[in-house]
Amino acid sequence: MIKLHRNLLHSAAPIIALLLIISFLFLFTPDQAFSAGHQQTVQSGLLQGEDGNHQAEESSQILVTIEIIIALLLIASLVAIVTERLRVPYTAGLVVIGLFLALIGEREINVSPDLFLGILVPPLIFEAAFQVKAKDLQKDLAPILSLAVLGVLLTTFLVSGVLHYGTNFPLAISFLFGSLIAATDPVAVVALFRSLGVPHRLLLLLEGESLFNDGTAIVLFNLMLAFTITGEFNLGQSLINFFFVSGGGLLTGFILGFLISQAISLIDNALIETTLTTVLAFGSYILAEQFGVSGVLAVVAAGLVSGNLGPQRMAPTTRILVFNFWDYAAFLANSFVFLLIGLQIDLNILLTDWKAILWAILAVLVSRAASIYGLSWIGPGIPIRYKHVLYWGGLRGAISLALALSLPPSLGLQGDQLKVMAFGVVLFTLLVQGLTMKPLIQRMRLIEKSQPQKVYESLHAQAVMSRTAYKRLDTMYQDGLLSRPVWQLLSEPLDSHANSLVDAASRTMQEHPEVETDELNAAVNAALNSERAALQRLLRENKVTEETYSKLAQDIDAALTDNRSSIIRYLKTQALGEIQELITVVVQENDLPEISQILEPAGYPITHIASTGGFLGRKNATLLIGIPAGKKAEIKSLLEKARSAIKITDQSGGGSEQNLSLGIATLFSITVERYEEL
Numbered sequence: 001m002i003k004l005h006r007n008l009l010h011s012a013a014p015i016i017a018l019l020l021i022i023s024f025l026f027l028f029t030p031d032q033a034f035s036a037g038h039q040q041t042v043q044s045g046l047l048q049g050e051d052g053n054h055q056a057e058e059s060s061q062i063l064v065t066i067e068i069i070i071a072l073l074l075i076a077s078l079v080a081i082v083t084e085r086l087r088v089p090y091t092a093g094l095v096v097i098g099l100f101l102a103l104i105g106e107r108e109i110n111v112s113p114d115l116f117l118g119i120l121v122p123p124l125i126f127e128a129a130f131q132v133k134a135k136d137l138q139k140d141l142a143p144i145l146s147l148a149v150l151g152v153l154l155t156t157f158l159v160s161g162v163l164h165y166g167t168n169f170p171l172a173i174s175f176l177f178g179s180l181i182a183a184t185d186p187v188a189v190v191a192l193f194r195s196l197g198v199p200h201r202l203l204l205l206l207e208g209e210s211l212f213n214d215g216t217a218i219v220l221f222n223l224m225l226a227f228t229i230t231g232e233f234n235l236g237q238s239l240i241n242f243f244f245v246s247g248g249g250l251l252t253g254f255i256l257g258f259l260i261s262q263a264i265s266l267i268d269n270a271l272i273e274t275t276l277t278t279v280l281a282f283g284s285y286i287l288a289e290q291f292g293v294s295g296v297l298a299v300v301a302a303g304l305v306s307g308n309l310g311p312q313r314m315a316p317t318t319r320i321l322v323f324n325f326w327d328y329a330a331f332l333a334n335s336f337v338f339l340l341i342g343l344q345i346d347l348n349i350l351l352t353d354w355k356a357i358l359w360a361i362l363a364v365l366v367s368r369a370a371s372i373y374g375l376s377w378i379g380p381g382i383p384i385r386y387k388h389v390l391y392w393g394g395l396r397g398a399i400s401l402a403l404a405l406s407l408p409p410s411l412g413l414q415g416d417q418l419k420v421m422a423f424g425v426v427l428f429t430l431l432v433q434g435l436t437m438k439p440l441i442q443r444m445r446l447i448e449k450s451q452p453q454k455v456y457e458s459l460h461a462q463a464v465m466s467r468t469a470y471k472r473l474d475t476m477y478q479d480g481l482l483s484r485p486v487w488q489l490l491s492e493p494l495d496s497h498a499n500s501l502v503d504a505a506s507r508t509m510q511e512h513p514e515v516e517t518d519e520l521n522a523a524v525n526a527a528l529n530s531e532r533a534a535l536q537r538l539l540r541e542n543k544v545t546e547e548t549y550s551k552l553a554q555d556i557d558a559a560l561t562d563n564r565s566s567i568i569r570y571l572k573t574q575a576l577g578e579i580q581e582l583i584t585v586v587v588q589e590n591d592l593p594e595i596s597q598i599l600e601p602a603g604y605p606i607t608h609i610a611s612t613g614g615f616l617g618r619k620n621a622t623l624l625i626g627i628p629a630g631k632k633a634e635i636k637s638l639l640e641k642a643r644s645a646i647k648i649t650d651q652s653g654g655g656s657e658q659n660l661s662l663g664i665a666t667l668f669s670i671t672v673e674r675y676e677e678l
Helices: 002-048 050-086 090-104 113-131 134-139 141-167 171-180 187-196 200-230 235-265 270-291 295-309 316-344 347-352 354-375 384-392 398-405 409-435 437-443 451-478 484-511 513-540 546-561 565-576 589-602 632-639
Strands: 579-588 606-609 618-628 648-651 657-660 666-671
Touching: 050 090, 050 316, 090 187, 090 316, 090 347, 090 409, 113 200, 113 270, 113 295, 113 316, 113 398, 134 141, 134 200, 134 295, 141 171, 141 200, 141 354, 171 200, 171 354, 171 398, 171 409, 187 200, 187 437, 200 235, 200 295, 200 384, 200 398, 235 270, 235 295, 270 295, 270 316, 316 398, 316 409, 316 546, 347 354, 347 409, 354 384, 354 409, 384 437, 398 409, 409 437, 451 484, 451 513, 484 513, 513 546
Parallel strands: 648 666
Antiparallel strands: 579 618, 579 666, 606 618, 648 657
């Protein structure tokens, strides 16, 4: 393992060196550019007077800002390359680089909270909400809302209590800190979740909680800020304000999202439709804030509505463009957010106030435990392993930092200390919790592959290795670098070994259809992408017209974006051969999803038909399954994998009955003279 990491570091060394060079350029070049611009300003002022001087100075500052943005983008790209090579969270790497730049640099970069909340946060929230499917959210809406609303309230009270006890802060200040640190920001771990392939429900719970608790935390923060400044708190009025601001934001987002989705349905232009989603993301925030309601919750609602209605009305090519655009927008926003977080944190101040920071971290960890383990019983049960990951995944980020930066100067030293504690908590959660999330997920065995998948993966890898070795020796022999006796001695054993591994992998795949489905899905995806690349090449070479390209690209994109289960099922059906039998399986309705998930990956054509009556007092369902000759035994074997219910009664064409202890329902088979797919 040490050798592996050393190799990784060695291969990444040139990139790291280049990254350091760019960092120094970022630190010092803009100052020089500003000095040159200032000299030009003085010369211009001698010729044009004060107005020319002012315009030249503004132009120079704009150029400096552009240079800084470009430098940050370049740094973010290099950090992404290095972190991917080292297999560490990208956001943690950005924060570390930001800290490094802040530590050695001479420039102080002050970031307005409006920059975070008005420019960087909307694309992050909109992209996350745009990806969430309403039907998935509906299943776990109760636990998500309990964590996002009750959890924020509980966190605010518990953090304020622990902080008041440990630091003797006034209750009003403690409540203010509790509200600004209550919102979670899982951006640092969501990308990790997706790359590792954690269960979809766990990802939805973490991301759904964050979507809604951002808005509720901001609303609560504003109430607590008013209480801290004025010293007056009216519970009834505060509750009314809370529901007005939260509900008004959601309503604004829902209305705008619906209107934009309707507009998209009337347009057939990918660029315009993508632009409309951009207008929706930022416009919903701006309009909601103008109305005095929650802009963040407006963005959440707008993203949910447009993400569930908009893509249905888009052409396949447009869908791909829109999703790719928002992936890129989220990448840019993430890059700036976490780099700026690192640039804003002063390590010297953190070391000075380490006791208060430790109390703040303890308060956040205690309150997070109370929220997750105390409220997750609401709604469908959440597995205990999920709870552990949700607890440790409660990172703090852009929202907490923006709220801390927005504290008014009237709070004096107490406001400065709250900022320091917020920075400390954000840094701890991003670096400590973020970097240890992957080992925790692995320890919880949430991404463990099934035994057949492991066996196939091992056999497939060995087969590829053997084939590669065989081809290498063959090339050496053909080039005269290997003698005939040595080639004859090695080639036959290598070829035989590779073939035996391929055969073993094929047998594993045949015995476990779900393994074949995964590889077939990836292969179909690769084939479709290759077709699209070839089509683009033909267009560049003027071998096809724009009209032909557009039509064919739409077909390919439709296959890429739509569910490919029907394509895979058709390919498997063709590979199985001509259908000679039709089997009718009558199952309990509750068993239908499980049985379908077992049979469909095997490639057998399945039709679900309406079924009336009852089976042992329960509703039933009827499946028609096309079977090639000699495959009925395999169907029974697949059905054995379903959960036990009662038994199978096999009534073959002759009418003889045979009761089998398979635990499904009733199975009838008939011979067909002709079979066609419609």
